[in-house]
Amino acid sequence: MTPNAVSTGSRRSTPSRSDSGQSRRGFLASTAVAAAAVAGGAPLLAACGGGDTGGGKKDGTTTGKDAAKILPAFAASTVVAPDIAPKNGSAAGFTRAIPAAELKASVAAKKGKGGALTVMAPFWGPPPASDNPYYKAMNEAIGVRATWQNQDGNVYDQKLGAVLASSEIPDVVVVPGWNLGGKIPSAINAKFEDLGPYLSGDKVKAYPNLAAIPTDAWQRSIFGGKLRGLPMPASYVTNIAPFYRKDLFDAKGWQLPKSADEFLALAKEITSAKAKVWACGDMTWTAYNMFGVLPGNDKALGWHLLDGKLINRIETPEYLEALAWTRKLYDAGVVHPDEKTQNQGDTSLRFTAGQCLVYNNDLSHWYAKTSEQAAQNPAFAMAAMDIPGHAGGTPKLWATNPANIWAFVRRGSSKAVVEDALAIADFTAAPYGTKERMLTDYGVEGVHHTVKDGLPVKTDKGNQEVSSSWLFVASPAPYVAHPDTPDVTRAMIEWQQRMGAVTSKSSFYGMTISEPSQWTGLMNDFEQLEKDIVRGRKKVSDMQQAVSEWKTKGGDELRDWYRKLLDANGSAAS
Amino acid sequence: MSTLDTEAAEPAAQAPGVRTRRRAGNRDRKSDRHRSRTDGRVPLGRRLRRDRTLLLMTVPALVLVVVFNYVPILGNVVAFQDYDPYVSTNGITAMLESPWVGLAQFERVFADPWFWHAVENTFVLFLLQLVLFFPVPIALALLVNSVLRPRLRAVVQAVLYLPHFFSWVLVITVFQQILGGAGIIAQTLRQHGHEGFDLMTDPAVFKFLVTAEGIWKDAGWGVIVFLAALAAVNQDLYEAAAMDGAGRWRRMWHVTLPALRPVIALLLVLRVGDALTVGFEQLLLQRDAVGPGAAEVLDTFVWWTGLRSQDFSYAAAAGLIKGVVGLVLVLSANKVAHLMGEQGVYRK
Numbered sequence: 001m002t003p004n005a006v007s008t009g010s011r012r013s014t015p016s017r018s019d020s021g022q023s024r025r026g027f028l029a030s031t032a033v034a035a036a037a038v039a040g041g042a043p044l045l046a047a048c049g050g051g052d053t054g055g056g057k058k059d060g061t062t063t064g065k066d067a068a069k070i071l072p073a074f075a076a077s078t079v080v081a082p083d084i085a086p087k088n089g090s091a092a093g094f095t096r097a098i099p100a101a102e103l104k105a106s107v108a109a110k111k112g113k114g115g116a117l118t119v120m121a122p123f124w125g126p127p128p129a130s131d132n133p134y135y136k137a138m139n140e141a142i143g144v145r146a147t148w149q150n151q152d153g154n155v156y157d158q159k160l161g162a163v164l165a166s167s168e169i170p171d172v173v174v175v176p177g178w179n180l181g182g183k184i185p186s187a188i189n190a191k192f193e194d195l196g197p198y199l200s201g202d203k204v205k206a207y208p209n210l211a212a213i214p215t216d217a218w219q220r221s222i223f224g225g226k227l228r229g230l231p232m233p234a235s236y237v238t239n240i241a242p243f244y245r246k247d248l249f250d251a252k253g254w255q256l257p258k259s260a261d262e263f264l265a266l267a268k269e270i271t272s273a274k275a276k277v278w279a280c281g282d283m284t285w286t287a288y289n290m291f292g293v294l295p296g297n298d299k300a301l302g303w304h305l306l307d308g309k310l311i312n313r314i315e316t317p318e319y320l321e322a323l324a325w326t327r328k329l330y331d332a333g334v335v336h337p338d339e340k341t342q343n344q345g346d347t348s349l350r351f352t353a354g355q356c357l358v359y360n361n362d363l364s365h366w367y368a369k370t371s372e373q374a375a376q377n378p379a380f381a382m383a384a385m386d387i388p389g390h391a392g393g394t395p396k397l398w399a400t401n402p403a404n405i406w407a408f409v410r411r412g413s414s415k416a417v418v419e420d421a422l423a424i425a426d427f428t429a430a431p432y433g434t435k436e437r438m439l440t441d442y443g444v445e446g447v448h449h450t451v452k453d454g455l456p457v458k459t460d461k462g463n464q465e466v467s468s469s470w471l472f473v474a475s476p477a478p479y480v481a482h483p484d485t486p487d488v489t490r491a492m493i494e495w496q497q498r499m500g501a502v503t504s505k506s507s508f509y510g511m512t513i514s515e516p517s518q519w520t521g522l523m524n525d526f527e528q529l530e531k532d533i534v535r536g537r538k539k540v541s542d543m544q545q546a547v548s549e550w551k552t553k554g555g556d557e558l559r560d561w562y563r564k565l566l567d568a569n570g571s572a573a574s
Numbered sequence: 575m576s577t578l579d580t581e582a583a584e585p586a587a588q589a590p591g592v593r594t595r596r597r598a599g600n601r602d603r604k605s606d607r608h609r610s611r612t613d614g615r616v617p618l619g620r621r622l623r624r625d626r627t628l629l630l631m632t633v634p635a636l637v638l639v640v641v642f643n644y645v646p647i648l649g650n651v652v653a654f655q656d657y658d659p660y661v662s663t664n665g666i667t668a669m670l671e672s673p674w675v676g677l678a679q680f681e682r683v684f685a686d687p688w689f690w691h692a693v694e695n696t697f698v699l700f701l702l703q704l705v706l707f708f709p710v711p712i713a714l715a716l717l718v719n720s721v722l723r724p725r726l727r728a729v730v731q732a733v734l735y736l737p738h739f740f741s742w743v744l745v746i747t748v749f750q751q752i753l754g755g756a757g758i759i760a761q762t763l764r765q766h767g768h769e770g771f772d773l774m775t776d777p778a779v780f781k782f783l784v785t786a787e788g789i790w791k792d793a794g795w796g797v798i799v800f801l802a803a804l805a806a807v808n809q810d811l812y813e814a815a816a817m818d819g820a821g822r823w824r825r826m827w828h829v830t831l832p833a834l835r836p837v838i839a840l841l842l843v844l845r846v847g848d849a850l851t852v853g854f855e856q857l858l859l860q861r862d863a864v865g866p867g868a869a870e871v872l873d874t875f876v877w878w879t880g881l882r883s884q885d886f887s888y889a890a891a892a893g894l895i896k897g898v899v900g901l902v903l904v905l906s907a908n909k910v911a912h913l914m915g916e917q918g919v920y921r922k
Binding site: 344 | 658659660661664665668747750754756760761764765770774775777859860862863864866867881882883884885
């Protein structure tokens with residue numbers, strides 16, 4: 001599997017998770033690490049930063065009336081009705097392939113003016129040659145001459161920091177939300193163009209596919225008071241799915257756990273170290289969901305107004321309970337031993353090899369792993385279990401961000417360059433059932449894919465060259481389309497819908513918030529502490545200690561700051 | 575260790591040439607040459623003309639050193655700033671525009687318990703490596719030296735040198751496959767009804783593990799320097815000693831080891847000067863396996879705060895402290911070597 005292929009799956013397929021993405025991680029883990037997607041426990045990514053250089057606000061957020069002035073008008077796309085309509089915040093599902101002859105054109109004419117521009121984006125796995133037939137075909141169809149600078153996605157944050165500090169910033173730069181640490185947010189405000197003059201209000205109608213991007217996603221693209229980002233929209237339902245080996249569960253007659261205790265009991269039953277079988281990988285992210293912990297992948301999402309008081313996720317009893325429970329799994333020896341090292345191999349490989357039977361990762365793994373194993377191991381079957389509530393019943397889930405990858409245009413770019421970048425975005429944001437989508441996802445027929453029994457199948461060349469990169473410039477409203485595995489597509493959407501039904505939005509949902517710079521490093525050590533605790537190297541009480549230090553070092557002041565923000569902007573909570 | 579060796583040899587070799595004195599004088603070419611070897615009193619211009627070929631040949635190396643070693647040193651100014659690389663059009667001009675904060679970053683570093691923790695880990699690892707690692711290449715060199723059959727010796731040397739060429743990623747993966755929780759040994763134990771174990775994620779033994787990995791990978795490579803020194807030992811001494819009735823051990827004690835003494839002293843001085851550098855990649859790769867509590871050393875600390883948290887000024891300050899301490903250490907160790915009558919890193 002090429003990791004980037006993942007992105008043709010759920011729109012939520014952020015190959016994310018910066019955590020300890022250390023320099024060598026890419027070598028250690030298989031290339032599939034890419035897919036190591038998961039925003040769930042991703043660190044403390046400031047959603048934004050200070051720096052008033054863009055003429056926008058130094059910190060805070062932009063919502064309500066101020067936002068209304070700069071947000072693009074919404075005009076839904078009506079190209080193809082989805083087979084499974086979105087509900088409860090889920091993506092839309094498409095289970096049928098649409099024959100080439102019936103594909104519609106969503107971009108009336110070549111929008112590009114033929115200008116040359118450079119695009120830097122993260123890439124997982126070996127990138128294709130820069131002048132490959134797929135890139136050429138895309139350039140030709142859009143009417144631009146884009147040159148791709150693909151960078152190793154595992155260490156993209158370091159590359160990004162250096163490139164933004166240089167005087168050679170590419171014309172278009174893709175920035176994933178999990179790389180918004182440190183001073184990057186202030187760099188975004190300082191180094192990237194305000195797209196408002198091109199897209200605000202009705203101006204977006206020149207780009208119909210961009211107009212069909214949900215307003216939620218645009219709202220998240222306001223940085224420093226200006227509309228700077230071109231979003232990759234995502235479903236706000238949690239993307240972290242606990243997968244299990246359905247084939248082995250069925251054979252042994254194991255029942256899916258309905259509570260935290262049942263999970264632990266089942267895990268003990270499954271584990272047989274002697275036979276090299278362990279029940280699960282690291283389940284911290286799922287534990288947060290089971291216990292209803294506020295999201296940790298975005299600082300602002302971790303705050304919530306509860307009974308008139310603003311609380312942070314780290315102050316909640318659920319947070320400590322989730323950590324304590326995960327620690328129990330490690331203590332009981334049901335977690336694969338290599339999980340403790342965090343960088344030895346890829347959990348999903350142990351899963352497909354049958355060495356661990358439950359793991360959690362981005363929902364897109366459902367399709368990626370299923371199709372990968374179809375040829376190698378026909379008996380292989382996996383599924384995502386419904387996240388159990390910790391005490392039984394349904395869990396209380398929290399919404400994640402409706403967009404977490406953006407493309408930005410370099411500040412000071414000429415009008416022609418901005419318009420060419422928007423031409424790319426309008427093309428790659430084309431919905432399912434269009435010629436543009438087909439070319440973006442499957443490349444050229446006969447070269448990158450062939451049509452077999454009415455289904456497009458990627459060739460080896462297709463797997464090599466047709467990559468996610470173009471999607472990062474902009475994507476359509478969240479959807480899942482895997483006509484080759486309609487059952488998996490349906491199951492993915494339905495899982496999202498069931499989980500979406502028990503999902504609430506925390507107070508700052510959908511806002512991109514710039515914390516004042518003196519507090520941006522306040523939570524830097526927490527992710528490490530979480531890892532130390534669940535692995536038994538630190539005690540839960542160490543966390544309580546860290547939280548009380550956090551309060552005195554600025555946490556309480558930060559609370560007041562967020563409170564003022566909430567009073568001024570109103571809440572998105574539902 | 576071989577690179578250390580050449581680095582060390584250079585200053586010593588250059589020392590006489592560096593002392594250039596301008597002296598008027600009109601001597602013929604021949605005596606010039608003669609005198610320059612004895613006291614170096616030759617006009618600079620004349621010497622430049624004479625040595626121009628040699629000087630030209632050093633230019634590329636000189637340029638590399640200046641560009642990649644000396645110019646970046648200027649970047650240390652950010653340690654005295656609140657550096658934000660994004661305030662200006664590029665990171666260099668941003669240095670001119672970032673506000674100066676004096677020693678505030680250093681105060682932050684000294685007040686940070688994590689910094690002191692990294693210092694402690696660094697020193698413990700250094701001591702362990704000094705005691706457990708340093709003698710190994712010497713012992714191995716003596717062993718190899720005692721193997722007389724050339725073919726066998728070549729094989730032994732090849733086997734010893736090979737691990738040096740493996741990357742750390744590979745070394746750690748191999749260790750993980752053998753000593754890890756699901757490794758060969760643990761699984762074999764389990765299959766025979768015993769408890770498994772996991773050495774790779776145990777913070778308590780981590781420093782020994784790191785040292786063991788280092789020995790496995792680099793001890794063989796370290797042998798080269800000592801073998802070279804051993805090759806230079808006058809064989810007559812052995813014969814004479816044998817004639818006087820000295821056995822194998824006495825010959826080793828009274829002939830071989832004294833011959834190695836200057837090299838051992840030199841490498842020891844260099845090692846002490848490098849005390850704060852205990853291996854970056856190796857530790858970074860295993861930091862997650864045992865947590866920063868056991869694995870954070872100064873280099874990973876600087877990397878983590880600088881590159882990951884983008885607190886550049888803070889990391890630069892920590893790195894500068896490390897550099898200054900390292901300089902003090904190497905100078906003191908050299909002093910001690912001189913007091914003991916050894917040559918050390920450079921001649922006095």
